[in-house]
Amino acid sequence: MIFSAANAYKSYRADRGRANSATCIVLTGDLQQVIFTPQLRNSSSFYLRKLCNYNFGLDDSSLDTSTMHLWSETIAHRGANEICSCVWSYVRSNYSVLNRGQKRELTIWTDRCSGQNNNIFLLFTLMKLARQNYFTSFNHKLFYTGHSYNSCDRDFSQVENKQRVSDILVPNDIEKVIKDSRVENVFNVKWMEQHEFLDFKNLLTYFGRPNSLKVTNFLWFHYDIETPQIILTRTTHGTVRTIWNINLLHLCLHKS
Numbered sequence: 001m002i003f004s005a006a007n008a009y010k011s012y013r014a015d016r017g018r019a020n021s022a023t024c025i026v027l028t029g030d031l032q033q034v035i036f037t038p039q040l041r042n043s044s045s046f047y048l049r050k051l052c053n054y055n056f057g058l059d060d061s062s063l064d065t066s067t068m069h070l071w072s073e074t075i076a077h078r079g080a081n082e083i084c085s086c087v088w089s090y091v092r093s094n095y096s097v098l099n100r101g102q103k104r105e106l107t108i109w110t111d112r113c114s115g116q117n118n119n120i121f122l123l124f125t126l127m128k129l130a131r132q133n134y135f136t137s138f139n140h141k142l143f144y145t146g147h148s149y150n151s152c153d154r155d156f157s158q159v160e161n162k163q164r165v166s167d168i169l170v171p172n173d174i175e176k177v178i179k180d181s182r183v184e185n186v187f188n189v190k191w192m193e194q195h196e197f198l199d200f201k202n203l204l205t206y207f208g209r210p211n212s213l214k215v216t217n218f219l220w221f222h223y224d225i226e227t228p229q230i231i232l233t234r235t236t237h238g239t240v241r242t243i244w245n246i247n248l249l250h251l252c253l254h255k256s
Helices: 002-017 043-047 080-094 120-131 151-163 171-179 200-207
Strands: 024-031 035-037 051-060 065-072 105-110 137-142 188-191 220-224 230-234 245-248
Touching: 002 024, 002 105, 002 137, 024 080, 024 151, 035 171, 051 080, 051 151, 051 171, 065 080, 065 151, 065 171, 080 120, 080 200, 105 120, 120 137, 120 200, 120 220, 151 171, 171 188
Parallel strands: 024 105, 065 188, 105 137
Antiparallel strands: 024 051, 035 051, 051 065, 137 220, 220 230, 230 245
């Protein structure tokens, strides 16, 4: 397991090293621990009902930026649809549609939380973005459970250090804490509105799920728009003796 985890980190560093905004997008996505408001320091506040606030971070090695997507429990939950909506919003806001003949690859790294990242809905969201010409192929790679420390965790650590010495009474205070967490390369903050959270579970009928595709069994998914009916999967991150499992979609394919 340790050797396999080391291979994952080696692959992660290599991906980040080759990132560029023109042809190779490399993202790392993770959800921070729940931020409660108000954040009070007296013991009696422990028993009070507090508002849950969520922060999904996307570290973009291609643009050398980190964007925090914020919302509260009054807006949405923190499941697969919410994570897919953040990724959908980020890609469409920061990258343009490709012209004919252009190629661009996306690689996104996440942990293996099945309720948020490691599921068919994120996979189909990325496929839909590929069908809309934001990239021509993508890789979704997952860290080994228990070995998933990544660039988002480092970002969250800076935010949490600032939280400990700050007064956070209302959700808007969270934005200030995030922006004040570091002096250079300040974090971007994106407040997610209710209408921006979409129902990506409808993509199950759009693409058709392969019966053989057990998403939580794999650590690497690859998709290329030139073979739109195939999802390739692997159980390792190593490059030696590459063996791909082929998963066929039900060919419920559309032009857009």
